Amino acid sequence: MTETTEYDVVVLGAGPVGENVADRTRAAGLSTAVVEAELVGGECSYWACMPSKALLRPVITRADARRTPGLADAVQGPLDTAAVLAHRDEVTAHHRDDGQVTWLESTGARLHRGHGRLNGPRRVTVTAPDGRTHHLTARHAVAVCTGSRARLPDLPGLAEAHPWTSREATSAERAPRRLVVIGGGVVGVEMATAWQHLGSRVTLLVRGDRVLPQMEPFAGDLVAEALRGAGAEVRTGTSVRAVTREADAVTVELGDGERVTADEVLVATGRAPRTDDIGLDTIGLTPGDWLTVDDTLRVPDHPWLYAVGDVNHRALLTHQGKYQARIAGAAITARAQGVPLLETDRWGAHAATADHTAVPQVVFTDPEVAAVGLSLAEAEAAGHRVRAVDYDLSSVAGAYLYADDYRGRARMVVDLDREVLLGVTFVGPGVGELIHSATIAVAGEVPLERLWHAVPSYPTISEVWLRLLEAYRG
Structure with missing residues (x-):
């Protein structure tokens, strides 16, 4: 039996990106269908961000404890691997998506389980696990949020x-x-x-x-x-x-x-886009390719098609994908309502500009790495006249209190012509919590003369901001 249903918006993929697109379009009153072949919640919830951090958190916590006088001797033993893996399983809900489904349905979106493929402009065919097909038509937009998968090199025997x-x-x-x-x-x-x-x-x-x-x-x-x-x-x-x-x-x-x-x-x-079997050939695009988009996340020459998250290769990070989803949802809504984007764009809500200038990332190793914007090499390659300012994080009072043998480093990359930050990198225990301040400085293009008056609390590791600015001023 074949059934056809019409919606305002059809979303391919129910990971965090697809969920956020659907949440935004539903909040604006647009009927929305979401198609998912695996688990609602996607890669991040079950195989990436959440389980990996559940595995790493005990590692980092024990390392921090071992650097703490009065506690170090108590935590010299090995981790309880079985307990860590059991907690990882709790974090991933034992690969059950009931809670995620409940949340998605609470938005008013309609979930279609099965493999979704484009079948021409604004049309999606869903093949359910039992083999039945369901045809969906989108009045306004189809958003491809199918993410990425691991890319395996062509090695003999691999x-x-x-x-x-x-x-x-x-x-x-x-x-x-x-x-x-x-x-x-x-x-x-x-x-x-x-x-x-x-x-x-x-x-x-x-x-x-x-x-x-x-x-x-x-x-x-x-x-x-x-x-x-x-x-x-x-x-x-x-x-x-x-x-x-x-x-x-x-x-x-x-x-x-x-x-x-x-x-x-x-x-x-590396990663490859999940676009090899979603029907791109039916609309003149190449299966298996990354999808190029403009800053509203719309695919050129296809005014009804959006590609959001990893699949567009702009920034393969969950938080950037969710940011793009908010932009795409606002853009889809404005166009569906016939509202010129520029007239409603007071917050820049329809352009994913952060993908170009202020992408933050934390690497949850020991030590942690947190970075946003351009590295020194990237800034120089882009033609900026820049200066890198470095500081030893172990010299900051907050870091010294964090651990006797704290090791870390901070760098800010300064645009000398405008005296704003193009990039910031921190390496050291606990620096992941510093990165949003750097993201604000880079995204907001805060002049260093104003940043000088953002006083860090003492004694925290954030005092490194003062030391970097002092080093820059000489």
Whole structure:
């Protein structure tokens, strides 16, 4: 039996991005359908942000405790890995999405479970798990919020070796005795940190000359040093030639012919868009491609089509995707109501400008890395006349109280022509909570002469702002 239903808006994907698009369009009175083939709540809730941070939080808490006089001796033992994994399972609701479904339905959106594919302009065909099809028509907009998946390199034997991706790394039921991690980006270093402290012997293989290559060099240096200090082996400048699995062991052959054997191998070498089977060919677009959008998240030459979150490759971060969802929801609503965007855009509500200038990110390793905006190298490559101002975080009173042996560093990248910040990076225990102040400074283009009068509380690590500004003024 085939049924056709018309809505104002159809959303493909019920992760945090799709949920937020639907919430905004429903709040504006637009009828909205959401199509999801897996779990409502998406990658972040079950295989990425939430479970990974549930694995990392005990690691970071114990590390902080071990740096605290009067407490250090009490926390020298190993983590209770079984308890950590059990808490991870609670955080992910044991991969049940009942609560997320209840919330989505409370917005008034209609959930369609199944695989959704475009079938021409404004049309979506949903194939339900039982094989039945349902045709949806969108009066105003279709929003593609299907996210991204792990990208596996074309290595001989890799597919047959059944490697871990980020999904397996965050949902594993036990710690492998030996784990090889291929890739030194955020997923690679976070999962290397988690599993090394949960009982695995980790070998991290990095093709380039440092981990976290997109960030300031000192960030990767400090994270790699900490991983080595925890017992992990970090190899930079290392390529992988092939992977094989025999019985219960997997062997990774390196570019120089050396072989590394482990129980599991995690491949963390990037992401690919989930667009290969959503019907892009029916509207003249290429399946498997990232979708290009303008700042309202609309796909050029397709005035009814929006691509929001990872799928547009602007910023592959959950918080940026949710920000884009708010923008897209407002833009869809304004256009559906026939309201010119500029007339209602007092808050810049219809343009995702933060994707260009002020994208914040926290890497939840020990030490943490928090960054927003441009690195020094990126600012120079973009043609800005800049100056980097560095400060040793251990010299700040709040950091000294945080831990006797606190190690960290801060950098702000200053646009010398306008005297505003283009980027800020912090590395050290607890710095994740500093990044929103930096995001406000970068996004708001706060002049340094005004930032000078934003007085940090004493004694907190935030006092680093005063020290950076003092260093800049000379």
